[in-house]
Amino acid sequence: MAKGIKTSYVCSECGHREPKWTGKCPDCGAWDSFVEETVSFVPEAAKQSAPVRELSAVSLEDISFKDENRYKTGLGELDRVLGGGIVKGSLILLGGDPGVGKSTILLQICEHLGKVLNILYVSGEESKRQLKIRAARLGVTSASLSILTETDILSIAGYIEKSSPDIVIIDSIQTMNMSSLASSPGTVTQVRECTSVLQRTAKALDIPIFVVGHVNKDGNIAGPKVLEHIVDVVLYLEGDRGLSYRMLRAVKNRYGATNEMGVFEMSDSGLEEVPNPSEMLLSGRPVNTAGSCIACVMEGTRPILAEVQALVSKTGFGNPRRVSTGFDYNRLNLILAILEKRAGYYFSNLDVYVNVVGGFRLDEPAADLTVALSLISGMLDIVIPDDVIAFGEMGLAGETRAVSNAAERISEAKRLGFKRCFIPANNLKKLDMRQFDGIEVIGVKSIGDVIPFIKGQR
Ligand SMILES: Nc1ncnc2c1ncn2[C@@H]1O[C@H](COP(=O)(O)OP(=O)(O)OP(=O)(O)O)[C@@H](O)[C@H]1O
Ligand SMILES: [Mg+2]
Ligand SMILES: [Zn+2]
Structure with missing residues (x-):
């Protein structure tokens, strides 16, 4: 094995690391959750040669803040769950079961947001043609929506910096990949490192970034605890397989309450808001x-x-x-x-x-x-x-x-x-x-x- 590369075992539930495989995670108590990962370390020499940056702190008083810093998505139910709209510079994780409608809802809001903003939709899962077909079905025709099919996270971050969109959608985090890491996409290390890159990008450029995350068999986003710490907002889209309606909940929100819920109904033309959930539930x-x-x-x-x-x-x-x-x-x-x-x-x-x-x-x-x-x-x-x-x-x-x-x-x-x-x-x-x-x-x-x-x- 090459120098600087080491194998270790990571708990896929909480990210806890052990040098040897263990049946039960000593940290979160999950059984059979350890997966092997190879980790590459930055050589000591490279660490030492990294330049020390000049730092400067800012007085809290001098930091500007306006509520207009929130973008409305055009879906009132989504805005409400977000605490009044999308906050600039925030990293928002949208989790949910396969096929529940994560890509649908994010593509849908592009139409409204695209009227005033430039949007970059990065897909690591679907081809441009597939996206076009879905967009046509949902009636999304915005010219300010650009599609990028790519999975290399550093190239994507570079492209975001260069093209400076107003808002970015990453679908999905499990397909993203940092080539310097030896482990494969979707593993805890990859998912965490890729999310960190996106968090830095969101903060540095002050743009919101949506990240789609798949959930594992227990209903958690892969490496849930590690991921939930990094992002600002965690939303879950839930719904019964046999039923057409979907519920959107915030599990964590640095900019709003977490007990709000949005209700949608899945139709041909995408997710429609249900303003009166009681009527729907009682019908x-x-x-x-x-x-x-x-x-x-x-x-x-x-x-x-x-x-x-x-x-x-x-x-x-x-x-x-x-x-x-x-x-x-x-x-x-x-x-x-x-x-x-x-x-x-x-x-x-x-x-x-x-x-x-x-x-x-x-x-x-x-x-x-x-x-x-x-x-x-x-x-x-x-x-x-x-x-x-x-x-x-x-x-x-x-x-x-x-x-x-x-x-x-x-x-x-x-x-x-x-x-x-x-x-x-x-x-x-x-x-x-x-x-x-x-x-x-x-x-x-x-x-x-x-x-x-x-x-x-x-
Ligand atoms: N022609 C259609 N008419 C009505 N509903 C459709 C149609 N095509 C797809 N759907 C609905 O959209 C859902 C797929 O939505 P979407 O691809 O957004 O899910 P996703 O959460 O992104 O899934 P994945 O995890 O696989 O990416 C289907 O499960 C179905 O309910
Ligand atoms: Mg999808
Ligand atoms: Zn664990």
């Missing part, structure tokens, strides 16, 4: 079916209604099954335990399947009360009327605890035509009831308070 809801209840969760600043379904059936043999899709599995078990201990509903010989309709994920405790109601409804086989909605966190004593943004949630339910709303009693005290005519708001202290209502529907 096609079954009528007069037991085991269904509507939840209201906050996604950032926006309340969203979603249907929770519970199927409760007799266990065939052995241990009862617990399946939860779109709702935390442990939280489901907790709610089952609370219902058993505090309300006297025994699920120990019953299989329980909980599903949040539409591939939506409820990760807010405010959905607890809804899940509990759909479980009871499913168990007793009693239909909860269509115009009922419920939200509230459940405590271990069976009490319902106040949640944030109660007024916004009720308003959204009212807007969509719901007539009755069960909320935690503690929330009720602080609400101004005058704003909610047309919807009956009922405060509940514990899960026991709602049960007579359900039984009354029999």
Whole structure:
């Protein structure tokens, strides 16, 4: 082996390095995640001869900042997730499963951005012709969009400096390659080094750079932790294979909140914004079916209604099954335990399947009360009327605890035509009831308070 080249093993999950292959990563605990990589080191002599640069620091006061430094993408949902648009000089990583629409959304925004900006789209994956076909389908005709098919990151960085575009898209980081590194494209070392080059370019030229990243089988971008540190914004585009809509979330954002979510629908002409996700999630809801209840969760600043379904059936043999899709599995078990201990509903010989309709994920405790109601409804086989909605966190004593943004949630339910709303009693005290005519708001202290209502529907 040539001098200065060494083999080591890198954890593909967290980037931890070991001299020998190990079954379990001592850093992040992942199993079978080590891959062999050859690393080339800069010879000592070259290091010493590198010139020492003159440095100068700037007073914070003298650094200019304006909010106009954000570019609007033309997709309101994307702008919102970004915290109001694209910030100049930022490196934005867009991750997602194969075929979810990463290239589509980035090509799409070129049309709007291209009206005022020069865009460079670097593709390491698709040919110019393929890109042209997609652009034609999406109606992207901007003359200020240039396409470069290249994978050598240093050449690309050089080209960016020379051609000085206003915005750059790199599709995808896993195909990029730094030839001085011995490891192949897509490995942790390559991905990290290529991202660092792009980060320096973005900062030096003060231009935004989008980077597409594929996710591995666990749903993480290759070398996720190492990458997430380097970039400024991490976005994930998610969606169910069988369904046409896609959700965009920020996992990290140096320029905005991370709890905002954008909703899109995939069509022939690309991703279309869904301004009213609640309506979409509730469409096609079954009528007069037991085991269904509507939840209201906050996604950032926006309340969203979603249907929770519970199927409760007799266990065939052995241990009862617990399946939860779109709702935390442990939280489901907790709610089952609370219902058993505090309300006297025994699920120990019953299989329980909980599903949040539409591939939506409820990760807010405010959905607890809804899940509990759909479980009871499913168990007793009693239909909860269509115009009922419920939200509230459940405590271990069976009490319902106040949640944030109660007024916004009720308003959204009212807007969509719901007539009755069960909320935690503690929330009720602080609400101004005058704003909610047309919807009956009922405060509940514990899960026991709602049960007579359900039984009354029999
Ligand atoms: N003619 C078409 N009509 C409607 N939808 C289409 C059409 N062609 C492609 N699509 C949609 O676009 C998706 C592919 O989008 P795109 O290539 O942007 O995904 P990607 O995330 O970049 O994937 P990859 O990881 O493979 O690069 C397909 O899964 C499909 O849903
Ligand atoms: Mg793609
Ligand atoms: Zn690890």
